Every structure is written in structure tokens, then in C-alpha cells.
Amino acid sequence: MKTSTAQNVFRILLVLFMFYAGVSHLTFNRIDFQAQVPDWIPFFSKDLVVILSGIVEITLALGLAFWKSKRIHFGWALAIFFILIFPGNISQYLESRDAFGALNSDKARLIRLFFQPVLIAWALWSSGAWQNWRAK
Template sequence: MQQPQDQTTTLQKTFRIILGVFMIAAAVGHLSFQRSEFQAQVPNWSPLSKDLTVILSGIVEAALGLGMVFWKKQRIKVGIALAIFYVLIFPGNIAQYLNHTNAFGLDTDAKRLARLFFQPVLILWAIWSTGALSHLTKKFKG
């Protein structure tokens, strides 16, 4: 299936790149100096070790971040993939809240709860900034 012509605005492109850079930075943290912080977010019921989960998710974040910044021809697919990734890691955020686990300055239940409401913002950011939201809307309407 051929991607539509780039119909994103300059604002969307800017926010796509910002989100991509954010993901690349998060990947660097996953794979190096913030590994223990990210391990605090891995649910205890995860079948993989917490460290392996953090490493694998860091690799995925790096790929998605690079895709957001550089893979313009597949930007819609990358945006959808990133949105799905955010949905898949959401249980870790919930586990951090339910288990009262401190990480990334989230040292109160109120802060951990507030963070849960930011995940839908990231999902929307990923699909809006890549043009996936308008693409999907058009696809479902007609």
C-alpha cells in the first residue's frame, strides 16, 4: 500500500521530530544510565527479567525514535507503531502506581497517578504528528 503524499503541517513535523528525539533519548537511558529506573516500571508478572525487558524496550524505542525522525515515507506506519508501543508499556506505568514504586522523581502516589493520564497524550501525539490520525479518520469515513 502506497503512503499518501506528506500532508502534515510544519507544526506536526516539528512535534514528530521532538517526539522522535525524546524516544531516542529514552532509549539511551534504557540502555545505559537509567536502567534501574526503568526496571522499576516493569511489572513483577512480566515473564522476562526486568533487565532484559528494559534492554529490549530500549532497542524498540531507539528504532521508533529514529523512524519518527528519519523515515518520512513510512511516517504514518511509524506513528501507529509508536502509539501501539505506548499502549503496550502502559501496564508498567500502572504497576509502578499500584506497587508504589519510586522512579524518575515519581515518589508519591499523586505523581504516579498523574503520569497515567499523560500516556493518552503520548498516543495522540504519535498519531497526530505523523498524520496517522487524519489518515485513519479518512479511512474509516470512506
């Protein structure tokens, strides 16, 4: 499915955002991201969850950027990823866990929750996944 110039620009912005987030999971923001991992996640340490999610983010970013024939699939995968990590964001809000300097109040953590649907829509629209699904 052909995507517009606007979709491509926003897709590349999303790719850059996700690649940066993935690298930051593995390096300088590792401890801050652990604040988002709920205590009820079984079997894995918070650090391992952060590392694995960083690897997933980098993989999704690279796939969305460079694997044109599977771009729609990567768009759906990224949207699903955003849905899967949402409970961690809710947990961070409910447990009042600070992170990243900016998420240091219940108000800031609550406002952040409203951006998750935006990220989901961004992934689906910019990849052409939503357009492809509607065409079918």
C-alpha cells in the same frame, strides 16, 4: 499524507524525546526503568525487558524521523507501544515503586498515568497517522 509545520515540529520533539528515553533505557536510567516492569512479566528478566524496550524506542524514533514513506506506520507503532507499556506504569503506581527521583509519591505516579493518552495522541497526530486514517 502531507503534514503541517506544527505536526513536523512536534514529531521531531517526540523523536528526540523517544531517542533520549531509549538511550537512557540502555545506560543511566536502566535501574529506574526496571521499577516499571511488572513482576508478572513472564520469561524475561526486568533488565532484559528494559534493554529491549530501549531498543524499540530508538528504532521507532529513528523510523519516525527518517523513513518518510513509512512515517504513518511508525506513528501507529509508537502509539501501540505506548499502549503496551501502560500496564507497567499502572503496576508502578499500584506497587508504589519510586523511580527517576520525581516519581516518588503515589500522587506523582498517578498524575503520570494521565500523560499516556497524550503520548498516544501525539504519536498519531504528529506522524499524520490519525489524519490518514480519518481520510480513509
